[in-house]
Amino acid sequence: xxxxxxxxxxxxxxxxxxxxxxxxxxxxxxxxxxxxxxxxxxxxxxxxxxxxxxxxxxxxxxxxxxxxxxxxxxxxxxxxxxxxxxxxxxxxxxxxxxxxxxxxxxxxxxxxxxxxxxxxxxxxxxxxxxxxxxxxxxxxxxxxxxxxxxxxxxxxxxxxxxxxxxxxxxxxxxxxxxxxxxxxxxxxxxxxxxxxxxxxxxxxxxxxxxxxxxxxxxxxxxxxxxxxxxxxxxxxxxxxxxxxxxxxxxxxxxxxxxxxxxxxxxxxxxxxxxxxxxxxxxxxxxxxxxxxxxxxxxxxxxxxxxxxxxxxxxxxxxxxxxxxxxxxxxxxxxxxxxxxxxxxxxxxxxxxxxxxxxxxxxxxxxxxxxxxxxxxxxxxxxxxxxxxxxxxxxxxxxxxxxxxxxxxxxxxxxxxxxxxxxxxxxxxxxxxxxxxxxxxxxxxxxxxxxxxxxxxxxxxxxxxxxxxxxxxxxxxxx
Amino acid sequence: xxxxxxxxxxxxxxxxxxxxxxxxxxxxxxxxxxxxxxxxxxxxxxxxxxxxxxxxxxxxxxxxxxxxxxxxxxxxxxxxxxxxxxxxxxxxxxxxxxxxxxxxxxxxxxxxxxxxxxxxxxxxxxxxxxxxxxxxxxxxxxxxxxxxxxxxxxxxxxxxxxxxxxxxxxxxxxxxxxxxxxxxxxxxxxxxxxxxxxxxxxxxxxxxxxxxxxxxx
Ligand code: SF4
Numbered sequence: 137x138x139x140x141x142x143x144x145x146x147x148x149x150x151x152x153x154x155x156x157x158x159x160x161x162x163x164x165x166x167x168x169x170x171x172x173x174x175x176x177x178x179x180x181x182x183x184x185x186x187x188x189x190x191x192x193x194x195x196x197x198x199x200x201x202x203x204x205x206x207x208x209x210x211x212x213x214x215x216x217x218x219x220x221x222x223x224x225x226x227x228x229x230x231x232x233x234x235x236x237x238x239x240x241x242x243x244x245x246x247x248x249x250x251x252x253x254x255x256x257x258x259x260x261x262x263x264x265x266x267x268x269x270x271x272x273x274x275x276x277x278x279x280x281x282x283x284x285x286x287x288x289x290x291x292x293x294x295x296x297x298x299x300x301x302x303x304x305x306x307x308x309x310x311x312x313x314x315x316x317x318x319x320x321x322x323x324x325x326x327x328x329x330x331x332x333x334x335x336x337x338x339x340x341x342x343x344x345x346x347x348x349x350x351x352x353x354x355x356x357x358x359x360x361x362x363x364x365x366x367x368x369x370x371x372x373x374x375x376x377x378x379x380x381x382x383x384x385x386x387x388x389x390x391x392x393x394x395x396x397x398x399x400x401x402x403x404x405x406x407x408x409x410x411x412x413x414x415x416x417x418x419x420x421x422x423x424x425x426x427x428x429x430x431x432x433x434x435x436x437x438x439x440x441x442x443x444x445x446x447x448x449x450x451x452x453x454x455x456x457x458x459x460x461x462x463x464x465x466x467x468x469x470x471x472x473x474x475x476x477x478x479x480x481x482x483x484x485x486x487x488x489x490x491x492x493x494x495x496x497x498x499x500x501x502x503x504x505x506x507x508x509x510x511x512x513x514x515x516x517x518x519x520x521x522x523x524x525x526x527x528x529x530x531x532x533x534x535x536x537x538x539x540x541x542x543x544x545x546x547x548x549x550x551x552x553x554x555x556x557x558x559x560x561x562x563x564x565x566x567x568x569x570x571x572x573x574x575x576x577x578x579x580x581x582x583x584x585x586x587x588x589x590x591x592x593x594x595x596x597x598x599x600x601x602x603x604x605x606x607x608x609x610x611x612x613x614x
Numbered sequence: 615x616x617x618x619x620x621x622x623x624x625x626x627x628x629x630x631x632x633x634x635x636x637x638x639x640x641x642x643x644x645x646x647x648x649x650x651x652x653x654x655x656x657x658x659x660x661x662x663x664x665x666x667x668x669x670x671x672x673x674x675x676x677x678x679x680x681x682x683x684x685x686x687x688x689x690x691x692x693x694x695x696x697x698x699x700x701x702x703x704x705x706x707x708x709x710x711x712x713x714x715x716x717x718x719x720x721x722x723x724x725x726x727x728x729x730x731x732x733x734x735x736x737x738x739x740x741x742x743x744x745x746x747x748x749x750x751x752x753x754x755x756x757x758x759x760x761x762x763x764x765x766x767x768x769x770x771x772x773x774x775x776x777x778x779x780x781x782x783x784x785x786x787x788x789x790x791x792x793x794x795x796x797x798x799x800x801x802x803x804x805x806x807x808x809x810x811x812x813x814x815x816x817x818x819x820x821x822x823x824x825x826x827x828x829x830x831x
Pocket of ligand 1: 198199242243244263265481482483541542545546563564
């Protein structure tokens, strides 16, 4: 029978297959961070267990890290969590790129840039956005802390094979439309439940033309569509990105690996449980207006109004979202003013994101009512950006240029949006309270965030740029 | 993992869809390094007013829902982050069973691993379940995992599906890691087959394969 890439990834990692049981899957890479791991290590210690394959574990710290004065974690519980990770990694022999490492960064940014994330691997992390790594043709998914402990002790997980969905995106994206808009548009159209119970393969000419960084943005937010994971078949664009990365295979070994990775792609005859076809040219720059990622519209749109004829359930959820977000209904999206702009997070904090946003910003000033920050995804993104002089462009315009971490994506450090204020954010979740209690989050692409920073309100970025200027070289990676 | 066989109790109704883990337990409470004591922070932003008093309007602050050990809710419960702090908080608060139209994948697994039984029923069945009770609380429900049903006080029964493997694990309350470690020979065999010229076939950052007891870096 013809196989999909998902079948191939799955089948090559099955350790035990028995009837009436989930499959026991082997895990090739276990990424670890400070928030979801302490209780797992404590569990090992309690039962006097060891880490089975420390050579397949890799740790960093990102969620709690201050982005100003980074070595000075003032919050005691945050500091304890960071110190606990240091101790655990030391005790169990796990490589850690900690606060003082030049490689530190958001776990989903550093995995790929260090060449840890490779096609053909199974990758897990106690973090839902592990789906990001699927962009390389890896089977990558988020797990809870009990599962973290299970992987540490056994390097395996019991998993039922999910259903498979092919999301085929064909055609050329319009001017000013990014990978972020594609995934926001997808969730707006099909809902936050569409992927529940599925692994998605993203395919089609649009996806093939995407750089690795664009593919990562797409896969990153597949979890917001409810999917267990998402994958993209590896190709020359993937290999070009991987070549020369610190932990990637080298020389002859690399060549051989590329050959075997090329065999991962879904076979033409392979079937999926469900297929969705998307015409890329329909997609516009998107802005979320509510409290789930599916509450999202093109920047030219109007916020929905309460409709007396909808079901009571729909009425209630719309009413709650409008109230939380401070809308009456019917407002134009491009008239909503923002007080904060956050360019960062594992969705959009890579070098190409910063390059594109800087093109919008260059030579202009941040609106006086806006507090705008750029938080590079990792220390190496920060270094590379500084080499290109991007920090100067942002600083000259009035942005703050910060140290790497999760930052305002979830505000576990000091980067919080105050109650009732609005933030144009390049992150992935607009849930109530996500960026701070009562904070109002609007998810957008990096160039849309940059445009909002300059104008003090949402603005169609296409009106700010001529075709010429927006032609950003798609960047193959750090 | 903690076991689950059957449970009787009253259910609180949280008639909302897409309740995400940021609502179940906000991020400021994820900084602890142990598993205990999260119950007081459950649904924090809904439960408490800015001055710290309980918000009387919130479903779980009603006199009648206090003491409920079953939560009945809508679609896509537990979506969002993978934080296991969410089921830790639900359990510590006193919930043993969650009945919903659908759950987010990671949250569902996290519940099972903590001995909370997540049950999927259709929208229609959930309506039936609460039909003749006041909206906020359903008294005297009985939940039986072995026979896979939820029973109302009047005897009406709703059957649910459950994965046979996880059912067995829950009924016995087995330690999952111990069960997996019984597969040691198979795991070892898989590993041996994946070592090519002393290297892990799928690559690792240490270059060489480090055997299970060789923690040295
Ligand atoms: S950047 Fe945000 S979504 Fe990504 S890992 Fe950090 S907190 Fe999670």
